[in-house]
Amino acid sequence: MKPTLDDYRHKGMRKKLMDQIREKGITDENVLEAMNNIPRHFFLESAFLEVAYEDKAFPISVGQTISQPYTVAYQSQLLNVKPMDKVLEIGTGSAYQACVLAEMGARVYTIERQKQLFYEIRTFAYPKKYRWLKFFYGDGFEGLPTYAPFDKVIITAAAPEIPQKLIDQLAVGGQMVIPLNEGEAQRMLRLTKQADGSIIKETFDRFSFVPMLTGKEV
Ligand code: SAH
Secondary structure, X not given: OOOOOOOHHHHHHHHHHHHHHHHOOOOOXXXXXXXXXXXXXXXXXXXXXXXXXXOOOEEOOOOOEEOOHHHHHHHHHHOXXXXXXXXXXXXXXXXXXXXXXXXXXXXXXEEEOEHHHHHHHHOOOHHHHOOOEEEEEOOOOOOOHHHOOEEEEEEOOEXXXXXXHHHHOEEEEEEEEEEEEEOOEEEEEEEEEOOOOOEEEEEEEEEOOOEOOOOOEO
């Protein structure tokens, strides 16, 4: 069972977590405010209440993880989210990152390749408050051509390469935040699509994600 009560104690723990993330270098107040508004413990089973407000990744079902809060903040900050931006997320997982983007006013399309995770999310009440948040079961390498173009693309699994189909689905001037394999870990990149289809690449810190895998898991 996932908890559904958000009391003063949770709010206090959340505020402390935001202070920690701020100290680690996150400066975008819109990101911090969105994360402060979302009860992260709702995304974990009741037994894990305390860890929900530690700055750590945590295992959820089928061997997957809910990203570390700092990582969620970092990627959200790089994404430059504006209200009504159309954002494609690859790797729904717990749906926490997707809710953070929706809380920031984005229209979010998120894809998960694991059927079990996808079904769990469909019975999870919290994300239903976001009218513009939509869940898809599929292979993120394919993106969602019928909904393209997107203003932003965020990949929340370790990408073996830059997926060309996702670049194709990006609007001109659009940006993609992608953790790209580099040795044992991933380098965070931000790609900006130019009018001629070429991309400008900016490089940031190293992180560690679960792998982005091809095809769907049934
Ligand atoms: N954004 C998530 C973190 C997800 S962990 C959160 O906030 O909790 C990475 C997720 O990416 C896993 O659930 C994994 O199943 C999924 N994934 C890996 N490869 C994928 C692909 N090709 N398409 C869609 N999802 C993928």
